[in-house]
Amino acid sequence: MSRFLDPRYSGLKEYVPGEQPRDRKYIKLNTNESPFPPSASVMKCATESETADLRLYSDPSQTVLRKKLADHYGVKPENVLVGDGSDEVLNFCFMCFAHGRAAFADITYGFYKVLADLHSIETRIVPLADDFTVDPAKYEGIGIFTVIANPNAPTGIALKVSDIERIVASNPDSVVVVDEAYVDFGAESCLPLIEKYDNLAVVRTYSKSFSLAGARLGYCFADAGLISDLDRIRNSCNPYNVGRLSLLAGAAAIDDAAYYELNCGRIAVNREYTTAKLGELGFCVLPSSANFVFASHPGISGKELYSGLKERGILVRYFDLPRIDGHIRITIGTKEQTDALIAALSEMIGGDR
Numbered sequence: 001m002s003r004f005l006d007p008r009y010s011g012l013k014e015y016v017p018g019e020q021p022r023d024r025k026y027i028k029l030n031t032n033e034s035p036f037p038p039s040a041s042v043m044k045c046a047t048e049s050e051t052a053d054l055r056l057y058s059d060p061s062q063t064v065l066r067k068k069l070a071d072h073y074g075v076k077p078e079n080v081l082v083g084d085g086s087d088e089v090l091n092f093c094f095m096c097f098a099h100g101r102a103a104f105a106d107i108t109y110g111f112y113k114v115l116a117d118l119h120s121i122e123t124r125i126v127p128l129a130d131d132f133t134v135d136p137a138k139y140e141g142i143g144i145f146t147v148i149a150n151p152n153a154p155t156g157i158a159l160k161v162s163d164i165e166r167i168v169a170s171n172p173d174s175v176v177v178v179d180e181a182y183v184d185f186g187a188e189s190c191l192p193l194i195e196k197y198d199n200l201a202v203v204r205t206y207s208k209s210f211s212l213a214g215a216r217l218g219y220c221f222a223d224a225g226l227i228s229d230l231d232r233i234r235n236s237c238n239p240y241n242v243g244r245l246s247l248l249a250g251a252a253a254i255d256d257a258a259y260y261e262l263n264c265g266r267i268a269v270n271r272e273y274t275t276a277k278l279g280e281l282g283f284c285v286l287p288s289s290a291n292f293v294f295a296s297h298p299g300i301s302g303k304e305l306y307s308g309l310k311e312r313g314i315l316v317r318y319f320d321l322p323r324i325d326g327h328i329r330i331t332i333g334t335k336e337q338t339d340a341l342i343a344a345l346s347e348m349i350g351g352d353r
């Protein structure tokens, strides 16, 4: 730290992303990326002429992609905003709507706490139940800005839309953000509720189900009033927040929606296969609606699982945090990757199986 840093940031705990090591080739099951490549239409969008146009700024009003998303999801363009990853959209939500206070779960996406700290927002931490489920009653009438990941991360457990609706309806004077980063893998979306509630923002990403983590594309569906607030902040931070090629890739991906649905189906099938295989090895696996599973084993710690797998060329995510340090989060990749994972774990756990 230099002596020039504004003291308000001197205690800031940064978000620590999952490792992206370059030292050797790993089976990467640690950052919930897709094992499948982007679709054919996306592969073709970086043409020579589009690349030449990189000398020009990108469209600050994101017109084409907003329209594309609006048409595909059955909303109006004024209900859509696009961000440099959904992390940026979440940042704008905290800046716009928190009014100094934010509620979220003790075990959830780590970025929420980082954003709250970044903007000096006081947090109301709402513990998950012992079985790691969200109790919607704890958010009913809470009266402050609320963020819920659905399905939750890193647990993978999803809430029903009717439960989220009760939370949104009981807090009419506060914004509720539903982070649907993993919704395409098997949970119900709250998107239909944005017509009914002016205090709901549904945040999504291209990083997981659309195989575009490296394009940095996220989006938000909400009442036109909320979108105009988010645009005010976006235009005040970085009006060209999404690059030309990423805007193109996002629109092209929507043209191949069927390909991505197929991939999500393949992931869901492999998730059940992985869960069953882990169960045979004595793991306890939480019921996941996402593209990862959260698993623990009575005989071996999360940290040992993580390092034993890393030695064997497989990366998973381990969180050294209370309540979840016995667990590892495993991204669901291909069936071949699962088989390699299971073989490594059998070797580590041993026994006559």
Ligand SMILES: *Cc1c(COP(=O)(O)O)cnc(C)c1O
Pocket: 032, 084, 085, 086, 087, 088, 109, 149, 153, 179, 181, 204, 205, 206, 207, 213, 216, 217, 218
């Ligand atoms: C991966 C993830 C995001 C961030 O995605 P980007 O669009 O890549 O920034 C947001 N929320 C949750 C819960 C995630 O797991």
